[in-house]
Amino acid sequence: MTPNQIGFALLYLGLFLLIGKWIRIRVKWMQNLFLPSSVIGGFLALILGPQVLGRILKPVTGEESFWSTGLLSPEIMDVWSPLAGLMINVVFASLFLGTVLPNLKKVWHVGGPQLAFGWTLGWGQYVFGLLLAILVLVPFYDMPPFVGALIEMGFEGGHGTAAGMQQTFEELGFSEAYDLAIGLATVGILSGVIIGIAAINWAIRKNKTEVVKDVNESSALKKAGIVEFEYREAAAKMTVRPESIEPLSFHFALIGVAILVGYGLLQGITWLEQAIIGSEFMTYVPLFPLAMIGGIIVQLVFTKIDKAHILDRQMVMRIQGFSLDVLILSAIATVSLDVIGQYLVPFLLLTLVGIIWNVFGLFVLGPRILPTYWFERGIGDFGQSTGITATGLLLMRVVDPEMKSPAYEAFGYKQLVFEPFLGGGLVTALSAPLVFQFGPIPFLIFSAVMLAIGLLTGLFYFGKMKE
Known part of the structure; x- marks a missing residue:
């Protein structure tokens, strides 16, 4: 070539x-x-x-x-074909670059209910996915048990996470899982938006929303995806002078350093594991969750040394958004329809189980876990757990366009704890190798315990709070 x-x-x-x-x-x-x-x-x-x-x-x-x-x-x-697997490292290395950790008391008070709700939805996808795999997919369709983890990978993680797991699936001996995960991510985005918009219409008619009373309030420009003239602002800040280094180049270089730090961590952990234990478990782990940790390390360093505040979060988000666009387009364009057709019934079962659990979570658990503005806050996590984070933000923007509710703030605080583990974090990356290495039952038990923690904390602690 x-x-x-x-x-x-x-x-x-x-x-x-x-x-x-x-x-x-x-x-x-x-x-x-x-x-x-x-x-x-x-x-x-x-x-x-x-x-x-x-x-x-x-x-x-x-x-x-x-x-x-x-x-x-x-x-x-x-x-x-390999673009999605490369771009996901940029997306995850950018997650925490340029962010500031807020007061922990405020995080707990505002973001705690949101974390309990999102935690419950995420771990529930593992529980019901693994039950489906153990009871149906393994005995009747001769699929490996780790396909039960594909719901969380495809729905919570999205195309990026699914793409990042491609090499891992190949090493685990079932490369078809990649196409199934990409298919689930695609269906997740579509169902998340379609069901989410339908849910918003229902909530408005039933007076379940506290901010927006008409879902058709959006302007023609907004529906077309164009920012209204009065709301246009700079996409990023010029924090360094172009004659020294272009601001875009500077921030892209920092993201590159974060990825390199993550790569060094992965290689070091893999070497230590092989030298001390003699196992090769970490060879199945993709780079992107370690790239996220690399981004956190770079951010911690800049928090100490960046007195001029030259690290601009908006510029990082523009690079992240570009990478995500490239990732999604290339992942959908290269998905194998043969694989989905070959495993059509398992694919539909995984999709159905994931959607039913998320809808149950929004309408049944949401009002009981989230103490105030339950729909404005719950629809964001529904969007994320069905599609991706962007889907959750999109649905929140529809139901709360002027950010009058605590939905955005709570969602952001939740991400600080949620993202390192679920939705493409360490647990998402390790779930398939763990199930492959130790079998589905131990991971199912662990997932059920995590689900119980989120559910019980949400129902009996945060659900009783009044903000």
Whole structure:
């Protein structure tokens, strides 16, 4: 593969992102679903690529024809396939860069109920997913037990986490889990937005919301994904002078350092494990959770030495957002429809179990765990546990556009404790290797205990609080 082919493959990414944005602007029902342009572009690339258009044209044009792979050549697909696994390291290394840890008392008071609720939803996905695997998927479909962890990986973790686990799935002997996880992440985003918008409409009609009373309040520009003129502000701050180093370059370099720190940690832990214990468990662990720890270490260092405040959170978020767009588009475009078709019934069962648990959590557990503004706060965690963090934020923005409720603040505090473990954190990354190494029963018991802690703390402690 030549450098020109790699370059053109990356240019195609930008083209499909723009087409996705154009479709979002022109198609009203996609606006109403608040679908990201990366998801739209990814589906379009999937349809126009070898998986769909190529299969339709191949019998007509022949296997040697350019059209046998649709509009996307094999070289483009070869470049796109590993992109998601690379970009997830950028996304996770950026999670805590530029953030400031708030007062712990406030975190506990405001974010505690949110953490209990999110913790319950996350661990519940493991419990019911593993039960489904043990009782149905392993005996009847000859699948490995760790597929029970795919609900949390795909729903909570999203495309990035699923992509980051690709090599791990291959080493565990079931590479098909990657395509299933990407499929679950895609269905999760769609169901999260569709069910979330439906839930918001229901909540408004039933007077369950305390802020917004009309879901159609959004302007035409907002539905199209364009910031209204009066709300436009700088995307990031110029904290360093361009003649010394471009601010974008500086922040990208810091993220690179965070990833390198994470890589060093992973290599060191792997070496110690092999030298002291003689096992190879850490060889199954992907890089991205360690990249997140690397980001925390870099942030701690900058907290001590950065007296001029040159580390700008907004700039970090722009890099993170770009990486996430590339990640989602490339992951959806390269998913194998063959694998999903081969395991269609298990895929549908995993999807159904995950959605039912999340809907139960929102409508039954949410009012009982979250002491105030339960719907505004609960819909954010529902969105995250069904789709990704961005889905949760999107739904909260619909139901609380001016941030009048404590939903955003509580959600942010929760992430400080939640993200290092679930939703793509250490537990998400370690779950499949742990189930593979020790069997599903020990991890199921552990997950049930974690679920009980979150549920009981939420129901009998935070649920009784009045803010």
